[in-house]
Amino acid sequence: MTDVKSAQTSDFLSKPLLERVLAHWGAIAWLLSLLGLIVGGASLFCYTHAIGRTDLFQAAAGDQALLLVWLVFVGLMSIAFILIMATSAVLFGLAVSMLNRRPCLQRQAVSTLFFIVSAGYACFGSLILWAPEWGVKVIFLLVCLVTALATVVVYLFNRKLRVPVNYCAKRPKKGKAASPWTLLFFLFLALLGTVVSGVFPTQMVLMAYRGEDTPEGVGRLMLIAVFSMIIALVPVWAFYKTRGALVRRWRLCLAGFIGALLFYIVLSPATLGIVTYAAANVMGVRDSHVQDYLLTDKNVIGELDTNVWSLQPKQQGAARIKAFKLFGFGSMLLLCPAELAKTELKKWPEHSGRCLLTSTGQARLLPH
Structure with missing residues (x-):
């Protein structure tokens, strides 16, 4: 009887909503089309601005049908860009998920792991910008060394990482107990992957840089590169650090993602030109x-x-x-x-x- 009433209540609530959507479908479609034209026009302006020919924008934007096609290609390239930039966030989430014995342990350790990765990012960004002549192998070995050293030192002297690692190693959800050092080694590998994958946002920042190659400019570029790598981890940090229901944590994660994306665009606005430049190549523009x-x-x-x-x-x-x-x-x-x-x-x-x-x-x- 309760299931019948619940189904009736659900039908009562969903039916008016569906009817309202159908009743105003024309207006909704018009608004979506208008929004598409605005976003498509803005992205087209970004491209004409990137190549230094904004004088072409007004005449080109008059072709509304082609503008919507252009929007589709820009949207696909934006999704690809976001997925590439999210690689480090996925690996960082994998690192935190290794401490999955209790949510409180993840909440306790996530800030410490965030600090370790940030130290690796600072080393990585500094070497790429100030010592590129050392070569990829030397830079990679130094980044590995710094990340490993930071992981071991923090584990030995910070109980916020040591306690979760020891607890999860000795009392795993599945399988047999292992040595804390074994778990720490796999944790280090995930953190190292997170640091190395920071090359993607760094490469985008370097491609988007429009300043002069002066010492001050290089220093500013290094800060932008390091911040661009760090902010990619903010959504994962917000998810694991937040208390409460899973829905609330996902909402804050989404808010962190939007905020990180906007902050990245503010740090490196020329990135929009790179995305539209790639979309223009794919579309044949x-x-x-x-x-x-x-x-x-x-x-x-x-x-x-x-x-x-x-x-x-x-x-x-x-x-x-x-x-x-x-x-x-x-x-x-x-x-x-x-x-x-x-x-x-x-x-x-x-x-x-x-x-x-x-x-x-x-x-x-x-x-x-």
């Missing part, structure tokens, strides 16, 4: 392969610099050039000379002015 184009726009042909463009006259009023596409959106086409094909993203604002703006109707791609 950008193509760095040099190809032959037949120009029929007489005004453009007359303004081309023969020192930059290798012109091959084809017929009266047309010319054949070697170029690659930096921006192709709808009928808009931005072609750049072949010598700029290997230009890095951060240098495009200096060179994109040398590219010519035309349309797909006046610049035909020729077969190989």
Whole structure:
């Protein structure tokens, strides 16, 4: 009888909600489309800003159908970016989960483990920026040494780690008891993996850096790199540190994830340009392969610099050039000379002015 009443109550509560959604489905769909266009336009502006051609944004944003397709590709690249950046958080969560005998033990040890990983990050970031000439092997060995030393020292002198490790080793949930040093060794491996996976956010920060290579700039870059690695662990730290129900802990974890993502964007705003630059390559908005184009726009042909463009006259009023596409959106086409094909993203604002703006109707791609 109780189950019947519960089912009836559930139907009563869910039916009006479903009816309200169906009744306002048109407005909801319109709002979602509007939100998609706003986000798509913002991401397109990020790309045009990254290549130094914001003058193209207004005309390109008028193609709303293509803008939604662009949003899909940007969304997929953003998800891939987040998954890569979350590698360190997953490994850190694995390390904390090894102390799973009691939740209070995890809550007790998570801040200590967070400190050990932060020490490894500081060493890793310093070596990458200030001693890159030492090579990957030497840097990796030093990071291993620092992480191992920090793990052993903290275990010996900090009971917040020593007590959970000893308890979980001697009283495991499954299997036989083991030596605390054995558990500490596997804990060290997970922490080392967390530290090494910090190379992903560091690489993104280095790619997004737009400052000068001065001592002050390098120091500031190191701090940004270390903070970017640390904030990736905040959601996991919040999950294990929080008391209460599992739903509440997941909510705080999600809030920590959103906060960490926003903080990372504030630290390195040029990352948005990297994501949209990659999305443009996947979608075909950008193509760095040099190809032959037949120009029929007489005004453009007359303004081309023969020192930059290798012109091959084809017929009266047309010319054949070697170029690659930096921006192709709808009928808009931005072609750049072949010598700029290997230009890095951060240098495009200096060179994109040398590219010519035309349309797909006046610049035909020729077969190989």
